[in-house]
Structures are given as C-alpha cells and as structure tokens.
Amino acid sequence: MRPNHQTILAQQASAAPELRNAINVSGTMTWLGASIVVPEAVAAVSAALPQFFVIDDLQRQASAVIAQACGGEAGCITASTSAAVTLSIAAAMVGCDLVQVERLPDTQGLKNEVLLQAGHNIHYGAPLDQAIRLAGARVVTVGQSTSANVAQLLGAITERTCAALYVVSHHAVQYGQLPLGVFIEHCHARGVPVIVDAASEYDLRRFIAAGADLALYSAHKFLGGPTAGIVAGRRELVRAVYAQNHGIGRGMKVGKEGILGTIAALQAWGTRDHAGVRAREAAHLSLWQSALLGFAGVGSAVEADPTGNPLDRLRVTLNADTAGISAWSLAHALASGDPAIFVRDHEIEHGYFYLDPCNLHPGQEQLVAARLRELLAAARTGAVEEIPLAELQARKLAAQAGWPLAAKEPRCQTRIAAP
Ligand SMILES: *Cc1c(COP(=O)(O)O)cnc(C)c1O
16 A cells, blocks of 8 residues: 555654744744745645646746736746846856856856945855856955945946846845946946846835846745745846756756746735735734833834835844843743744844744734743743853854754854854
8 A cells, every 4th residue: 555645744754853843933034944835836836746747838837927927028937046146147148058058157258247236245044146156157346345336336347247236135235335226227328237136025026117137036935935036027038047947057946846836926926915914914013012011121113124025023122131131042042942933133143133923823923922921021030041142153053063963962062252
C-alpha cells in the first residue's frame, strides 16, 4: 500500500527535531517563512503540482496578468526579487543574444556598469550589490550614504553604463537620495534604463507609471503568494530577462507552482478587501497599545510605514531603569516562549521595537497582548532575565555558525567584545 500524505508527514515529523509554534509580529521576513499565503494561491499551488505545463505558455499567461496589474507592457515570474535583480542586470547587458546569455558572468568587452546610490545599497538578508555582481556586472556607486545629487549621477555615467538600479525600501536611507522622477529623467536622457527594486511595496503601478523600465516585486511579501519574484515593464527588456533562464537564470528557476501561485495571488490582490484588512490591523494596534498602558517606563506610538505603504506599526519603547527590562531582553523573552513571538527588531539598539500587525491569524493578537502584559509584570519584580545586547548578538552569530546544532549548544564559540 502506498503511504498517504498524513503518514509521510507523521514519519517526517517523528524523525525531525521539535519545532515551536511561531507568531509573527515582525513583518514579512524570509527567515520566518515570509507571509501567510492567501487561500487562492494555496489552492493554485496545490492544483499545479501534479500537472504538466508548457512553462513558456504559463509565463505568457503570467505576462498578461502582470501587465494588467502593474500597467506595463509585459512581465515574467522569477524565483525571487533577488533573482529578478540579477536577471534584470544580465538582461540589460546582453539582451536576448543566446551566445552572450551563455557567456555570462564573463562580461569582458560588454557594457557592465550598474549605477546605485550609496544609500540604496541595502542588506535584505544578503547584500543587494552581490545580486548585481552575480550577473558579472560592476557596481558604480553614486554619492555617499546620506547624500546623492544630479552631478554625481551624471558623473557616474560612462560609455560602459548598462543600467541604473533604484531601491524603494525601509532598509534604504530615507533622506538625501535622488527622487525617483529625477533619477529616471537623467538616466533616460543618457539612454540608461532604470530598474526599480520595489520588493516590499504595495503599489504595483506607481513605478512603471513614473517611467521605470522594469519594476521588481516579491510575490511572497504583501501579496501573500508563494516564494517568487515579479518582473514588470517594457516588453523588450522583460523578454531579455526571461531569456536568462537559458543561462545564469537556470540555477534560480521558478517552478510551475511558483508561477501559478503568483498569478493567483496577483488576481486575489485585485479583489482583496483592503479597507477591511486596514481596519483589522488598526484594531490590533489599539489592542496592544491599551495592553501596555499602566506599565511605567513603557511607551508606545503608532507609526506609519516609512515608504508610504498603507500600513501602520506600533513602536514600543522601553526605559530599562523604570520598566525593569530593556527592549532587547523583552524581545528575547518573547521569542523564547512557546508560542515564540517574533517582534520587528531592526532598530532595537535604540531601545525600541515594533509590532507589525499584517501577518497574524485570528486570535494571535490576543496572545501577543497577554504575553506582553505577563512579561512586563514579571519584569517589574526582576523576574525576567536582563541580557546585554552584545551578548544576544553574539549568541545569534554563534547559532548561525553552529547550525544545524540547536542554538542552545553552539559549537562555535563566536564572541564579540562588549562595547
Ligand atoms: C525583500 C527584499 C528583497 C529580496 O526579495 P526576495 O524576493 O526575498 O529575494 C530585495 N529588495 C528589497 C527592497 C526587499 O525588501
């Protein structure tokens, strides 16, 4: 008798170490499994897996759906936005010339310079400039981290410039950068195509409408699709991106389930009750804000998303002296429980973290509120361990270095000195 899915899953589970339940109040994070995939995409992935498709036909269908959703001429689906960056740069260098496609990442004699503002060279789990260099291109930095101007942009353009990359992200420096419109205007005046990395942006049309040659999005972020990247824009350039699947794109291929799941997620996005989602998220934020009232040394404020997505988060600030615990030790205690609660901690060294409301299953907001109150009450009596930030950072590095051993038994004694 053939084993069914249940027995296979049960066998796998008994062979593997225990996994804890997780509640995600950190946002859409690759290391946590990205987002809750919408039911339409789950159904499409499941229906796709046992079938055969001519992939060119599936991607042609995707092209039409992407063009309609994003307002460009064409589109295609890649493994991720990171892959889409690499393939877009490859496309700008070699177009659809199959001999050149197979020659990459050897770019000798090609136009291979890519413009990137210094404040846009982000790290999203890996360095953005590496995604550019993977194609064989060279990054030419424009300006400094907190300042870029038109003279620097024009001065960076040479006869070897093949493209310019513009990043819209909370990770990027949010001031002193060239506005997208100005960036596009000057690049286009010199014949340089502009690719916009908009991986985490809700607005599917804005960047193409502003004149971008390509706009890149992640299917697995706000869209609630499977892990994939979306490329939208000018037909000739999209065709060249797709052609890279016969070259360096092979190792970054997206399967049938990624293509059909992304199409379903894009279609579902068009009919989603966005106002209803917004209202539910606002209710989570006020629930958490009232849960924190009455704790000395704990402040909270609703903050808008830094790149203008229609999304607010709750900033929770701790004064360790009065609250009895620092922001990082509270975040650590939340992540150490079962269910593990993961907060948004990019700026935790400043003494605050964020609660992100957009990846919760019904009822989880209550668990978060209850756990926050429980830990803050315990902290007042000194019952929650205070750990120096440098020690927590060292443990994280040690856990990475010691994988696949569990974090509690680090093999590698990585330590960084306390400041
Ligand atoms: C998430 C992100 C990426 C990487 O996207 P993946 O689809 O996960 O590869 C790239 N750029 C920005 C701005 C991002 O937010």
